[in-house]
Amino acid sequence: MSKQSGLLTAAEGAVVSVENASGKSPVLLVCEHASRRLPEALGTLGLAPDALTAHIAWDPGALAVARKLSVALDATLVFQNFSRLAYDCNRPPDSPDAMPEVSEVYEIPGNRDLGPAERQARIDDIYRPWQKTLTETIAARKAAGRLSVIVTIHTFTPIYKGRERKVEIGILHDRDRRLADAMLARAGSGYRVERNEPYGPEDGVTHTLVEHGLANGLLNVMIEVRNDLVGDENGQARVSSLLEALVSGSLAEDLAEDLAEEKIRGNSKADATS
Numbered sequence: 001m002s003k004q005s006g007l008l009t010a011a012e013g014a015v016v017s018v019e020n021a022s023g024k025s026p027v028l029l030v031c032e033h034a035s036r037r038l039p040e041a042l043g044t045l046g047l048a049p050d051a052l053t054a055h056i057a058w059d060p061g062a063l064a065v066a067r068k069l070s071v072a073l074d075a076t077l078v079f080q081n082f083s084r085l086a087y088d089c090n091r092p093p094d095s096p097d098a099m100p101e102v103s104e105v106y107e108i109p110g111n112r113d114l115g116p117a118e119r120q121a122r123i124d125d126i127y128r129p130w131q132k133t134l135t136e137t138i139a140a141r142k143a144a145g146r147l148s149v150i151v152t153i154h155t156f157t158p159i160y161k162g163r164e165r166k167v168e169i170g171i172l173h174d175r176d177r178r179l180a181d182a183m184l185a186r187a188g189s190g191y192r193v194e195r196n197e198p199y200g201p202e203d204g205v206t207h208t209l210v211e212h213g214l215a216n217g218l219l220n221v222m223i224e225v226r227n228d229l230v231g232d233e234n235g236q237a238r239v240s241s242l243l244e245a246l247v248s249g250s251l252a253e254d255l256a257e258d259l260a261e262e263k264i265r266g267n268s269k270a271d272a273t274s
Contacts, residue, residue: 047109
């Protein structure tokens with residue numbers, strides 16, 4: 001990657017990673033908050049070490065769960081390599097939470113009073129490549145006659161601003177609730193699984209689902225896992241096993257007709273343009 005707008009350098013590597021690009025599953029796994037790494041130009045953003053390892057910087061356990069799902073489902077995985085403190089790729093540029101000045105109980109000095117050029121550099125160097133990678137990945141799959149089902153993986157804190165969260169796994173959706181409905185109907189009693197908890201569309205967390213799922217008419221869902229459940233290998237394995245069953249079972253049975261119709265529509269459009 002070449003030097004971009006004075007924020008990132010070639011030595012810092014790619015903004016976005018794509019793993020198992022040839023995976024055969026229609027599922028396209030997405031992990032926007034996979035990393036707590038900050039661009040070198042931003043230093044520590046004025047934060048202490050404990051803040052830089054806290055949930056405000058990333059979603060602990062999310063990438064580990066996403067990678068296990070990628071193997072279990074044979075699904076392509078796209079994930080972000082920089083902290084959401086630099087730019088939260090699950091937010092549009094006009095959102096205050098894209099480059100937050102405050103996150104949970106932490107003030108973020110390095111995000112305070114950003115000038116237009118500073119904001120634009122983060123948008124151009126982090127958000128735009130992220131969006132471009134997802135857009136091109138979906139387009140390439142479509143051109144190859146492949147379906148895409150967007151499944152984003154996140155984690156959340158057990159306690160938020162002093163309030164304990166009882167929910168263990170959240171199944172989130174925006175206007176298209178088909179996949180969420182199917183997964184919720186299959187959820188057993190092993191974990192406390194709830195709809196649009198601990199966040200929902202009103203909290204602005206469905207940006208990826210809207211931009212890449214709804215905009216393309218694709219089945220989509222966002223999964224939130226309480227991070228104390230995936231703090232080690234055993235927890236990650238248990239949760240990913242449950243999620244694999246919920247996703248694959250829903251697509252193979254409950255939503256098989258929807259996928260078949262999408263396949264037909266995709267083939268028809270391809271024939272019309274050939």
